Amino acid sequence: LDAYSRAVALARDDALERAEIHLRRARVRELSGAFPLALGETSRGRKIASAVSGTASEAVQARALAYAAVIRGHQERSAEAWRAGMAAIAIAERCGEHSALARANHAIFLAGRWRGDDDTASYAQRALDLYEEVGDLAGQADMANNLGIIAYYDGRWDDTLDLYRQAVDADVRMGNLLGAAITEANIGEVLVNQGH
Secondary structure: OHHHHHHHHHOOOOHHHHHHHHHHHHHHHHHOOOHHHHHHHHHHHHHHHHOOOOHHHHHHHHHHHHHHHHHHHHOOOHHHHHHHHHHHHHHHHHHOOHHHHHHHHHHHHHHHHHOOOOOOHHHHHHHHHHHHHHOOHHHHHHHHHHHHHHHHHOOOHHHHHHHHHHHHHHHHHHOOHHHHHHHHHHHHHHHHHOOO
């Protein structure tokens, strides 16, 4: 956080760079469990970016809103997560910011699930497709795993195995061997259920 504070000062003449630094600070705060402070960072980043016009400004704003949706989800505030995710999608689609689109669809999927809405798998599939497009391995692993769980409870076990294997592949490629091992255990469970 100290390094990012110094970076903000150094980037005083570049509003979009300052806004991006606030999003990095939000990530640090989120990882430490300081969700209200993380939301504050996303709001500051968005406000700074909104003072500049153009596509690059909209992209930063979309990323800030998508990240706010994720944080709201961590707070188990599904209605706020849903609203922030939808707002992020509107801006991200307008400016072509696919990373924000992926994250916003992911957040909306989870918010819908927390609200008991089982009809959100299309958001999960769209998030997975976008994560693949932008090369976000962590997002790919998470969404493939979530879609695998949905397929499992729908009784589509072959689809479950395909999705779980996709999650394992993404985890291995990014070096998350623990995540890969956990998903491999889930694959083993499905194989046992199938009688293998």
